[in-house]
Amino acid sequence: MTNERSHIISAVVLHRPGVLQRVAGLFTRRGFNIDAITVGPSEKDGVARMTIISRGDEKVLEQITKQLNKLIEVIKVRDLDPPSTVLRELCLIKTHASHEKARSEIIQYANIFRGRIIDVSPVNLTIEITGTPEKIDALIDLLQNFGIQEIARTGPTAITRGAKTI
Amino acid sequence: MKGSRAIIQSLTDQGVDVVFGYPGGVLLPLYDEIYDSDLRHILVRHEQCAAHAADGFARASGKVGVCIGTSGPGATNLVTGIATAYMDSSPVVALAGQVASHLIGNDAFQEVDTLGLTMPITKHSFQPMTPTEIPSMIKSAFYIASTGRPGPVVLDLPKDVQEAELEYPDKITIDLPGYKPTKKGHPLQVKRAAEVILNAKKPVILAGGGVILSGSSDEIFKLSELLGAPVTTTLMGKGCFPEDNPLSLGMLGMHGRKVSNFLVDDCDCLVAVGCRFSDRTTGDVSKFAVNAKIIHIDVDPAEIGKNIPVDVPIVGDAKIILSHLIRVISQVESTQKKEWTEHVKQFRSSCLPRLSFDDTPLKPQQVIKEISEAVTDDTILTTDVGQNQMWMAHYFTSRNPRKFISSGGLGTMGFGFPAAMGAKVALPEEDVIAVCGDGGFLMVCQDLATVKEYDIPVVVCVLDNRYLGMVAQWQKLFYQERISHTELGEVPDFVKLAEAFGVNAYRVKKPGEMKETLKEALNSGEPTLIDVIIDPNEILPMVPPGCGLTEMVGEYKVEREVPGEIPYRSSAAERGGD
Numbered sequence: 243m244t245n246e247r248s249h250i251i252s253a254v255v256l257h258r259p260g261v262l263q264r265v266a267g268l269f270t271r272r273g274f275n276i277d278a279i280t281v282g283p284s285e286k287d288g289v290a291r292m293t294i295i296s297r298g299d300e301k302v303l304e305q306i307t308k309q310l311n312k313l314i315e316v317i318k319v320r321d322l323d324p325p326s327t328v329l330r331e332l333c334l335i336k337t338h339a340s341h342e343k344a345r346s347e348i349i350q351y352a353n354i355f356r357g358r359i360i361d362v363s364p365v366n367l368t369i370e371i372t373g374t375p376e377k378i379d380a381l382i383d384l385l386q387n388f389g390i391q392e393i394a395r396t397g398p399t400a401i402t403r404g405a406k407t408i
Numbered sequence: 409m410k411g412s413r414a415i416i417q418s419l420t421d422q423g424v425d426v427v428f429g430y431p432g433g434v435l436l437p438l439y440d441e442i443y444d445s446d447l448r449h450i451l452v453r454h455e456q457c458a459a460h461a462a463d464g465f466a467r468a469s470g471k472v473g474v475c476i477g478t479s480g481p482g483a484t485n486l487v488t489g490i491a492t493a494y495m496d497s498s499p500v501v502a503l504a505g506q507v508a509s510h511l512i513g514n515d516a517f518q519e520v521d522t523l524g525l526t527m528p529i530t531k532h533s534f535q536p537m538t539p540t541e542i543p544s545m546i547k548s549a550f551y552i553a554s555t556g557r558p559g560p561v562v563l564d565l566p567k568d569v570q571e572a573e574l575e576y577p578d579k580i581t582i583d584l585p586g587y588k589p590t591k592k593g594h595p596l597q598v599k600r601a602a603e604v605i606l607n608a609k610k611p612v613i614l615a616g617g618g619v620i621l622s623g624s625s626d627e628i629f630k631l632s633e634l635l636g637a638p639v640t641t642t643l644m645g646k647g648c649f650p651e652d653n654p655l656s657l658g659m660l661g662m663h664g665r666k667v668s669n670f671l672v673d674d675c676d677c678l679v680a681v682g683c684r685f686s687d688r689t690t691g692d693v694s695k696f697a698v699n700a701k702i703i704h705i706d707v708d709p710a711e712i713g714k715n716i717p718v719d720v721p722i723v724g725d726a727k728i729i730l731s732h733l734i735r736v737i738s739q740v741e742s743t744q745k746k747e748w749t750e751h752v753k754q755f756r757s758s759c760l761p762r763l764s765f766d767d768t769p770l771k772p773q774q775v776i777k778e779i780s781e782a783v784t785d786d787t788i789l790t791t792d793v794g795q796n797q798m799w800m801a802h803y804f805t806s807r808n809p810r811k812f813i814s815s816g817g818l819g820t821m822g823f824g825f826p827a828a829m830g831a832k833v834a835l836p837e838e839d840v841i842a843v844c845g846d847g848g849f850l851m852v853c854q855d856l857a858t859v860k861e862y863d864i865p866v867v868v869c870v871l872d873n874r875y876l877g878m879v880a881q882w883q884k885l886f887y888q889e890r891i892s893h894t895e896l897g898e899v900p901d902f903v904k905l906a907e908a909f910g911v912n913a914y915r916v917k918k919p920g921e922m923k924e925t926l927k928e929a930l931n932s933g934e935p936t937l938i939d940v941i942i943d944p945n946e947i948l949p950m951v952p953p954g955c956g957l958t959e960m961v962g963e964y965k966v967e968r969e970v971p972g973e974i975p976y977r978s979s980a981a982e983r984g985g986d
């Protein structure tokens with residue numbers, strides 16, 4: 243497809259068992275793609291906010307939002323406009339760090355990326371970093387040389403900039 | 409009261425007086441309550457039939473149909489029926505038993521993830537984990553099933569929740585912040601639609617099942633009258649516009665009428681109402697109504713632009729939107745498309761399908777002609793799936809909504825007979841006939857026991873060609889006549905089969921016999937089976953998959969003797985009363 247791009251879909255849903263399954267099931271059944279999905283409580287009791295990153299052209303996106311809206315437990319759906327959206331992801335990275343030199347280099351990189359060391363052992367370090375997925379990719383790239391043992395990423399979550407809400 | 413009592417109370421509050429079900433271990437608490445209640449319970453002989461019967465009940469009456477199955481295999485047996493209702497937007501509430509809540513997830517005896525299994529084939533589903541949730545969940549289930557675009561809703565009922573105590577509330581509130589179906593169409597869109605229609609020279613109205621669901625047959629009729637525009641329908645829309653009207657084109661699509669397929673191809677404006685442009689209706693979408701501006705009215709916004717690009721979308725209830733549209737259009741002085749109307753009428757009468765054949769074995773056209781002659785406008789006809797269905801859709805003249813019931817979207821063999829059973833239970837005063845294939849009927853024949861035991865006098869016409877005819881037709885047309893596993897062989901003897909259940913049965917072989925036998929069966933007031941021996945070689949003209957609507961194959965036999973002949977419809981009185 244020509245105008246296929248990545249979309250940030252924000253959905254306000256009832257915080258009930260099974261909602262995630264309904265949403266994920268809808269995506270598989272209709273052949274929509276999901277790059278990432280995050281969910282957690284929102285500002286309102288009993289209501290959760292979901293952020294879904296999906297690729298597709300306009301027609302696919304229109305179907306995604308419409309089909310999501312049809313789910314009884316979905317209250318609101320918005321395809322967020324990237325320039326007026328802030329998007330962040332959290333990532334934990336565990337790397338080998340048995341040599342003193344490696345250790346200090348890793349800590350320096352973490353500092354440059356405004357990451358934090360959250361766990362230390364004689365043989366490894368665990369770094370916490372938040373940022374855009376691209377920033378996280380960049381740090382991961384740098385750390386590859388030291389030998390990454392484990393990566394845990396949350397997937398991006400997003401919110402509109404300024405006074406606007408969805 | 410107990411949860412099980414609350415279930416029955418909630419159903420009664422929703423106006424339910426009959427349910428179709430089959431009990432089992434985890435449903436013992438519920439069935440123990442049914443024992444003392446006023447609820448009429450019909451014990452089907454297979455849960456699939458409970459779901460189809462509830463569906464037939466819903467389609468015939470417009471009310472919500474209710475079916476019940478136990479956990480595990482009971483629930484999985486319901487699945488086909490639930491999916492059938494989902495595809496055709498039929499309001500069904502399915503109650504499934506579930507193992508006790510503390511056992512869920514343990515692979516307990518007869519445990520299955522009913523919610524997970526039915527999620528993609530339901531509009532919504534509920535699982536009360538405490539008895540206090542029951543009243544509002546059941547109320548919500550009925551509200552969701554019957555409003556907006558209707559559809560099935562599942563309630564998964566753990567055994568312990570049925571047994572636990574609750575205080576039944578005086579006032580039941582439901583809270584569905586994510587569910588607000590649109591009713592009124594956007595006035596600007598209605599105005600745009602009116603402009604497109606008024607500017608068109610060759611408009612065609614395409615009416616789908618949504619017209620029947622929203623009860624807007626009268627509005628379709630008015631719009632057609634106002635413009636002199638012809639009306640074609642999808643399979644699901646059949647009956648919403650009288651098919652003997654000179655402006656009725658009959659069904660559109662793969663097995664549609666020639667006049668319909670050609671005029672939709674020719675039109676410059678298509679007013680599509682309550683339909684979803686399924687592949688069986690459109691053929692190759694890139695060749696569908698290419699010269700037309702398309703107006704699409706539907707209550708489900710997701711249907712708009714899903715299969716076909718649309719010029720003027722209007723989301724909302726078809727009845728409200730059509731009335732609005734008619735008001736706007738009728739403010740203009742001359743709305744008639746006289747030249748087009750004349751052309752349509754002429755074309756239509758030049759290619760009315762031929763119905764009369766005096767051959768033996770019987771031609772299906774002749775059988776359907778005789779069925780038409782034996783019924784009234786109030787008779788409900790259900791079909792099964794296959795050639796029998798498409799012959800009925802193509803050749804039977806339907807004149808009223810909710811009188812032609814068929815599994816369109818899922819194409820479920822075995823639907824026709826139990827759906828007829830449900831329709832008859834809903835409307836006991838009306839004659840109900842199921843036209844089935846021999847293959848499809850055999851899938852559900854055990855429910856002859858139900859119609860006999862409960863005295864549900866439906867008439868089952870088995871179009872007996874000893875083939876899985878529709879599949880064999882494709883093999884003949886597209887697979888070099890390699891008839892792979894579509895011959896059904898000698899057995900069963902359908903007359904003896906019916907008799908084994910104590911059901912009256914006849915065999916029909918020659919022209920003229922069908923009409924007489926069917927009248928007799930309807931007048932008998934008893935469940936009856938008619939085994940109709942038909943020509944297995946008759947092929948229905950069709951649009952091959954991937955082709956445009958005008959690229960039909962197979963000879964289209966037209967009525968030559970009396971052009972324009974419409975099958976004669978006798979009244980109930982002439983038939984000799986009910």
Ligand SMILES: Cc1ncc(C[n+]2csc(CCOP(=O)(O)OP(=O)(O)O)c2C)c(N)n1
Pocket residue numbers: 792793794795796797819820821822844845846847848849871873875876877878879
């Ligand atoms: C449950 C189910 N299984 C298989 C099919 C595929 N199928 C469609 S039509 C057909 C043949 C139906 O044969 P029969 O009931 O004898 O009707 P006929 O076409 O001969 O009128 C089959 C097998 C189906 N639609 N439903």
Ligand SMILES: [Mg+2]
Pocket residue numbers: 845846847871872873874875876877
């Ligand atoms: Mg057959």
